[in-house]
Each structure stands twice: as C-alpha cells, then as structure tokens.
Amino acid sequence: MTVDPLVPAREGKVDTVIGGNRFAQVEYALPRTAASAGWARCMTREFLGVRGERRGGADRLDMTVTPRRAGVDDAELVVSELVANAAQHGSSACRLRLRAGVGRLVVEVHDDNSTMPVRRNVGEAAERGRGLLLVRALADRVRVSPGRDGGKTVMAVLPVGA
Secondary structure, eight states: OOOOTTSOEEEEEEEEEETTEEEEEEEEEEOSSTHHHHHHHHHHHHHTTOTTTTOSOGGGOOOOOOTTTTTHHHHHHHHHHHHHHHHHHOSSOEEEEEEEETTEEEEEEEESOOOOOOOOOOOTTOSSSOHHHHHHHHOSEEEEEEOBTBSEEEEEEEEOOO
16 A cells, blocks of 8 residues: 555544543544644544534634534644644654543644754744643643654643533
8 A cells, every 4th residue: 555645644543442431542644744734633623523513614613612512622723733843843754643531632743853842932923932832721731752762742631522
C-alpha cells in the first residue's frame, strides 16, 4: 500500500470497555504541512461524534452548546495548536492520538523534535507565541515528555460532554 506523505493516515480505532465504561482511541499520522492542523480539527470532531455540525456558511454555524458538543470546540482548538506546533517545529510527520472516556478526552501529539517547548513572553501585538498558553488554559492537565525513540509528546486532558 502506498501512502501519500501529504495526506493524513488513520492508524486504527479501538473501542474498549473497562469496568462498564467505554473508551475509544484513534491515532493518525499527519504530514508536516500547515494543512494538518485543519485536518486534525475535522478528525477530532468526527471522533467525538459531531461530524458535519459546523459545515455550511458562516451565517449557518450552530454555536449552541449542547451536552453532545460540550468541550468539542476547546478540543478542536487544543488539537489544532498542538498539531500546528508539531508541523512547525518538527522535521517530519507527527502523530495525533485521541483517547476518549467518560467525560474526558486525552490528546497526545508526538513529533520528532526533542527540544521541549518553553513559555515565551509575547507582546500584545504579537501574532505568534500564545498556543501553549491557550492549551494550558483550556486543558485540565498538560504534560510534555520525551519520546522513547527521540522527539517529544505533548499530552492534554480536556473535559468533554458525556
């Protein structure tokens, strides 16, 4: 099977039941391109079961917060920021793993750059440098850890609707 290096590839989806609670996980390989952040947002919506709800013209966006959508917008923003950072700072494809359980979503993005992210002081007019601050503000927990084979993984845990 030939894989296009410019198109995301799904690695598989696993549904598991532990203690009566259902957990689902999916992993994607995303190319090192600016478009990956947009693909990651779409895949996150689909994974969380709200595929297509935001399609249509800007005047038709449904911004109603329902139990099904609770936390999805935050999850999209977090995924977008982490994947954009991986595409910008890595030197090859990144991996996005989404793991959903009861009331929470775990987002993990791995890239091949072993340099750990640092908090930057940015001015009010700066157009860059706030991504990790946004992630930390939206997530219940954020952790950055070195990868086993190099690189690093950024993990964020977010609350999502039941």
